[in-house]
Amino acid sequence: MSEPTVEVHLSPEQLHLSLREDARIGLAATPKWLPPKWFYDARGSELFEEITRLPEYFPTRTERELLRASATHVAEATSAQILVELGSGSSDKTRLLLAALTAHGTLERYVPQDVSEAALVSATRQLADEFPELTVHGIVSDFTDTLHNLPRGGRRMIAFLGGTLGNLVPEEREEFLASIAEVLDEGEQLLLGVGLVTDPAVLVPAYDDAAGVTARFNLNLLSVLNEQLGADFDVSKFRHVALWDAAHEWIEMRLEATTAMTVRLPVLGTKVRFAEGEQMRTEISAKFRPEGICKELERAGFGSDRVWTDPQERFALVLADRVG
Template identity: 65%
Template sequence: MTAPHLDVHLSPDAAEQALRRDALVGLTAEPKWLPPKWFYDDRGSELFEEITALPEYYPTRTERALLAEHAGAVAAATGADTLVELGSGSSEKTRLLLDAMQEQGTLRRYVPQDVSRSALAAATAEVAAEYPGVQVQGVVGDFTADLEALPRGNRRMIAFLGGTLGNLVPAERTAFLAAVRAALVDGEHLLLGVGLVTDPQVLVPAYDDAAGVTAEFNRNVLHVLNRELGANFDVDAFEHVAVWDAEQEWIEMRLQATRAMRVHVAELDLDVSFAAGEQLRTEVSAKFRLEGVQAELAAVGLEVAGTWTDPDQRFALLLARAT
């Protein structure tokens, strides 16, 4: 077995500074907000894995079914020998792509990138054990800032799965897709998994499950602020809210204060007031129409070479080539 290697481009100090910056900007904004990447400490990563198995949360199983059916076609179309995965998490669905590339006889290297060093260390060890002879090179980093740190060479396919593109608002999406294109050499590929606009009666429960796992996941960001920034949020005093914004065509996850309160964030020397009923936005999850996402890809020089959707038209995989 080839031992996995971790390249660290997001040091604990850099992560702390980014959290301080985001918390200061978001908690002093009107309305208040926080970026969703701070959900994913060790506990948050565990909770998200639980969410992906919930009956209401269709995106993961739908995307997995699409990958199971079409990974062979993707591998054949790209001829890629290196799979780069952004926001890889546990790399569970990735095995379908790795298997297809291995069957194609091209697989040489797997490069997962994630902000969570612990999740990445576990995933790289597992993949290295399962795919002896494959070079596994993990990159600890933020996909919105560290794409230039991705190793180059060979024939790469970047995979960005799970509908995570929807966590970026339109201006952020444009910048991110442009950065992906800049990271790719002409002829290399991006495999993108996106949620599609569908019935809100299906969408909303996926982000507000009956068991309350998503609510715990949402509130976990307050535990992160308490632990990392010396804040004194009363976590139980915030309710989980998930709403569909029909105009923007995205789900918003929010935390709603159940009473008026004043929160002190010691590391920022900041006092934050919440009125009863005031909401803190913690995540946007945009859903797409195929023609819209194809246009966004084309605008940055990524030509769609293949599109696959499930029978209910709830999720799509798009394979785009750098031109």
């Protein structure tokens, strides 16, 4: 068994500077916003793992069952030698793909990517123990700025699971999918996991659960700003909001100020004013229709899409080939 390796392209200092820049721009905007990648400090990651086990939160377990049912078909269709996963996290669901591809006899290398070096080091060690026949090579980076670091030298498949594509607005998705197409050779594949448009009565509670775990997850973002940027947000004076935007077909998560206040951010040398009832967007989670995501992939340079959905059509796995 070869020892797992982790290649760092995003230092803690760079991560801190990126947070500062996002806070500087997003908190000065109208309306205010912050990108969801800052949810995932140690506490936020723990809360998200708790969310995935909630009865209301169907995406994770639905995607896992889809992978369980389709992983062998994916392995046969791709014969991938290198599996690259963007935003890998704990690589929990990905183990189903790894098992299918190693059983198929083609997979040689797994390349998980994540922003957290500590999480990636832990995950790569576990995976190297579980799959001793594989070379495991982690990359610490931001998935939107890492594609040029991807390995070559074998038939590759990029996996982007968990519905994370939906966190990007349409213009960002277009640019991101095109950039993936640029680094893949003809015949290599992209495997996407995307949430589908479904009944808002089912969808909204997945982002606003009865136990309040998602609320704590959302509010933790303010604690991240307090800890990392020396801000003085009073977390108790904000509330979690989740709503369905039917026009854009996405869920929005927001934080709403329950009273007027001024927040100091000494690291940025600025103050931010919130009116009572003012909302700050912290995440969008776009949902797709199968024909719509296939068209987006086609515009980016992909074709021959194979789509697997659950019986209730709430989630989809899409396998797309890079075309010339």
